[in-house]
Amino acid sequence: MSSAVAVPLTGVLVASACALLGSFLILRRMAMMSDAISHAILPGLVAGYVLAQGPNLFAGFLGASLAAAVTVTAVEALKRTRRVDAGAAIGIVFPAMFALGTVLVTWRFSDIHLDADAILFGNIEFVAFDTFVFNGQDLGPQSVWVMSGLCLLNLLFIGIFYKELKLTTFDAGLAAALGFSPAIVHYALMLVLSITSVGAFSAVGAVLVVALVIVPAATAYLLTDRLAVMIPLSVVIGAVAALIGYRVAIAVDASIAGAMVSAVGVLFGLALLFSPSQGVVARAWQNRRNRAVIASQMLVVHLFNHEGAPDSEEESSVEHLSDGLRWSPARTDMAVAGASRRGWVVRANGHLELTEPGRETARLVLAR
Amino acid sequence: MTHAPLFEHAPPGTPVPAVSLRDLTVAYRETPVLWDVDLDIPAGSLTAIIGPNGAGKSTLIKAALGLAPLAAGSVSIFGEPYKEQRDLVGYVPQRGSVDWDFPTNALDVVMMGTYGRLGWIRRPGKAQREVAMRSLEQLGMADFAHRQISQLSGGQQQRVFLARALAQDAELYVMDEPFVGVDATTERAIVDLLRELQARGKTVVCVHHDLESAPDYFDWLVLLNVRIIADGPFAATFTPENLSRTYGGRTHVLGRLDHEAVAREAQEIELRI
Amino acid sequence: MSELLRDLIFDYTLRNVALGSALLGIVSGVLGSYAVLRRQGLLGDTLAHAALPGICIAFLITGSRAQIPLLLGAGIAGWVGTMILLLIVRRTVLSEDAALGIVLSTFFGFGVLLLTFINQRDDANQAGLDKYLFGQAAALIESDVIIFAILGGVALALVLLFYQEFKLLTFDPEFAGSLGFGTTKLSVLLTSLIVVAVVIGLQTVGVVLMAAMLIGPAAAARQWTDRLGVMIVLSAAFGAVAGVVGAVLSFTEERLPTGPTIVLALTVIVFASLAFAPARGLVWEWWRRRQQRRAWALEVARLKAEGHVR
Structure with a gap:
């Protein structure tokens, strides 16, 4: 697969996988929590690579998921102590995790795949060269496979647990009374988010993952107030932004991830100004x-x-x-x-x- | 609307009402929450403002204190605009409006009452400290002066707020629900304070929620529900007809009053379905 | 040890790095105290990310790496971000949490776009702007420290001047308004000062870790005292200590990057404070609870033994 196909395809898949989860995170007021997670997976990712002695995908996912679990648990625990407020709890935990990750990177192997730029804004430019080889056969870019898998995972997750997610989002008390544990749904959502973040991380980097998760959903929320419309709409917005971003980046010769996020930002800005119901x-x-x-x-x-x-x-x-x-x-x-x-x-x-x-x-x- | 004998409480020579609202409409985001209020609160009175939830009671006093945007009309405090009379007004916000885990002690909170007179930048000194101590003593809180505010009970926190208003050394005291969630001791202390303030010729305006205790505490009544339903001397105004006009049809009032809240609620419900 | 002390004073590099980091710790410790008490800790995170496009645009306009215009650009972008944040919160259904995330990530994305555009366009200046991403405390030079000192000094002087007003604004903004202090003006001033702290932090610890510099020292200091004045001083001290410790550690161990080391030192201080601060420490609370449970169990056992309860 050539770069001209693989890169935009990966972009669309990353944006779609991220946007699928965004609606629930926006409605649950967990935008900054997803920011925290996408940063905090770094040490887990690196630790996974260290143990696997190379950029092994599975080890990376495992380590990152563990790091995300640590982060979510630590933030919840800090909040429960009532010594700090929710924002401060997030602001204490994720920079610490990110700092730990950065130290690990420089300490253990400065020659590893993860250089500073890749951490912050990914390297979607090179996805075509990292192909998935099975039985000696070249099956195309690894990222396309991974992100397709994540899209499918998120789609299944939302499809199967739609009712539970919806109920715990709008009325946690009622959900608990009906026997759907809000805590389990919360941690499951965090787990899926962290897996998605790892997948997207290598393509667009830590900070820009957040943009692709929450901004399309926020844009959709300005245009509709029905959840069943909001979710597909946010996926469309994310995918369109990915394509626009790709074109712009090629035209001006700049970061594709940065251009994708700029495009999604512009779409949000347009909705903010011109949405028929909410627009300024x-x-x-x-x-x-x-x-x-x-x-x-x-x-x-x-x-x-x-x-x-x-x-x-x-x-x-x-x-x-x-x-x-x-x-x-x-x-x-x-x-x-x-x-x-x-x-x-x-x-x-x-x-x-x-x-x-x-x-x-x-x-x-x-x-x- | 009654504009009848207004000044029976007023000390001789000061026939100016403590609070005078003229054609006052207050709107948040273009939506009025109080409509065309005309109201005089006589100087020297102990006035209760009573009405259902969402009637605009807090909004009314915030408007009087220059804290809410006026869509129409005017406010005067002892005959002059609020801006010029700030030093004559003491304010007790709702207790729940602040974070009581703030790192400070009771004395320090009470000293904040003196900041208005001090103005910008000048630091409180010994004089202000003494004023604050005296105010705390008056509310039986002297022993708690150096207590961190989160370690005070709800009633004690309310008394700290009252002491802060006392430290403002005002002519008019405006209080937002001072009796909410307080213990019997504090309730007693507040009532004593109200009486004493009145004896010293001060005016007190309280937003109040408890219809049962109101007749014992106040001598002037304002019944409010988006507009003034009735106002006047307590006994004459506290009639079943006036009360039912204030509270009756209340669900209807709430149903259309707050467009924004209703719209959001509707949106959330819709999303839930 | 004495050798280290000598280096701290006489080694040009270490002295500048330690001084710069300590200054950042002090300024962000002081302003972070207000931010944390107003529950706006993450605003600093958003401001830091939002600054990136400002730096790039300033560079594109001036075409030079001169400090002052870049910092000015960072400050202006931070302000624009704050305005958009307020617009989103006030005019739409989106929560503050969402607004923070939206401004943070889209501004940063735009910044990345500009940064890579600049880097491709003229390679010579590349290193110049990248340092704002991860911060380059290790590369601080004397002129940086002087700029920090001036900016920080002005910010601290203003905090000192308006100490009372800021306290009132933070504790009870409504009451402040009734006393005639312009609460909007005060808020604007306070947020601007936080922007100053962020601008200093960008060069030292970088975009991502700035949140920790504002939140960490204040959250730690809050555990030790119930007085605002003491909290602010302690917070500044914690920030400074973390700064110096981070600088020294990364000086002695080359593979430790300075910014992250500062943040890790700070994290240790935060967790130690949460655990062991007198009165509010979690360990003491746990101990008290345990003693209570024990006493209670003992009492029940005694009553049982004496036949009062079965």
Whole structure:
């Protein structure tokens, strides 16, 4: 398989495998926990390589899974002591693990496959040269096999335990009452995440794994609020970003992993700005409209409250409005115009009078 | 709305209400949580603000203290804007609003009450320490001055907060649910304090949740549910009709009041299904 | 030992590395205290990662490896990251945790893209920017230390000046607001100072380990005292000790990289504090519990023996 096929294919597979898990991690508020895990697997990976006397895939997976288990357990234990908060617990454990890994790398073998750059941003560029040979037959790039396997694993994991994952994510108490242990689901998810991280680690490095895990899911969450849509959508977003990133990286001759993550960041930015429901632009537009309606509502409530009171004469004068409500003349005009247009008030010699629909509106607004 | 005899508590020569809200609407993210509130709280009164959850009680006092955004209307404290009267106001936030594991002791928290008068950068000295000690003594907390705050009981923590407000040496004290989750001793201490403050001509405004104890503690009442339902002298205002107007149809109120919360809740429920 | 002490004072390399690391320890220890108490420890992690594209863009604009513009770029990028973080938290359904992770990883990814782009484009400057990834404490020179001292000195002076205000802001921001202290302004100032600490840390321990420098000393110091002032001083001391120990260890044992060694030294301090600090130490708590259980068991046994209970 040539690099022109193997590299983008690996990218898409890595992004898909990562994105599959992202939705649950985002909804469980474990984004930083996955950041911690992807860093903390380093010492396990190195230790595995040391024991296997070379970059053995299986030893790497085993060591990394153990390191991830240590990390998750240590963070949970630190939280339980109540001596530090959750964020600090994460911030104590993962740099320590990462530092340990770095020391191991420099200490044991500086000539090993893992150089500094590979740890931080992987070497997806070279995946085509690392082929999987079985019975003397070249079966294509190892990374394609590994990442396909991880995609399948994650798909199976989510498919089989969908109900349990969903229940423990939204209502851990209910899940426990129904006999689904939230702790077991939690550790299982962490295990699958750490295995995925190891696989992705060699392609895109420690920090960028996190981006591919959580950012597509976060982007999808801005576009839909249905979990069943969110998961496939995040996979599509991750895969598309991988392809765009590959093209960009080739064009500007820069890191493919970096370009993939930049692409996913851009997609997130677009969703953040333009999502129809959550987007900043849609929200601003909605607020603008709301502001006009609410100003008119405030006006009728104000008139309604003072109707029949001794000061109603003064309170209903158009001049008083700016003064009493501390509104700018422009805002007052907007409110009066809006309320008139809706037929809530009529103007009579410098005063505003509520109409029956106007009174009804005020009652409705206050009754809610 | 009653605007009837307002100033029966006011000392002669100061007919200005302690708190005066005019056409006040408070909105979070463009959504009003208080609608067109007109309210005068007479100087020298012990006022309770009562209403159901989500009625905007805390929002009302936060607006009065310049801590919430005003969509319309104005606030005055003793006739002037809050900004100019800050030194006249003592504030007791909800006890649950801070992290009690913060590394400090009771005396130090109480000294924070003097920071407002001190202003930027100036350090508290001996005078401030004495003020803080006196405030603690007044609440029976002198023995706990050097106790780490996480080692105090809930009631003792509440008394520390009250002492901090006392150290502000204010004319108006605004308290958010001071009676929540306190023991009998603390409840007694707070009531005594309220009475003593009133005797010294101070004004106290409390957000209160307990309808049963309210008549014993307060002499002025504000019933609030998104707008002012009724306000006035306690006995005259604390009527079954007013209370049912305040609390009645409450589920309906909650149902549409907080758009954001409802939308999020709905989203979560939908995801769950 | 005496030889080591002599090296510490007279060896040009070791002196600079130890001084620089100690300065980082002090500054991040002090500012980390506030960050940890405000439960914002991981903000430092995000700021550190977010700084990378800033460094690269500053390099692309100026075309030189001059310290000041690069650090300025790092600071600005950190700030932009914080703004986007706030935007995400305030305007969307995403939690703070997700927002931290999103800003951290996408900014860093963009930084990697720029960094590799720069490296391919002109090879000569390669080593210049890479050092911000893992930090190169071992390569600190006198001018670095002077810059650290100035930046750190300004930050510490501001903390000293606004000690009370920061304390109030951290403990009870609402009350601070009611007293008329602008809480937004104070927050902005405090976060900016944390950015300064991060900028110093990038060169020394690098992007990934910066989180530890902010969180570790403060989390350790919190266990030993119940006074904020003491906690801050202790935190600075722990940071400095870890810095010097890391520098010395990696000086004597060549295969130990400085940044990671500093962080490992710090981790030892953190766990020792959690275990053995008086009053809050977990070991003592465990011991107290055990004694209690024993006394209780003894009491039950006695009551049984005397026939009060069966």
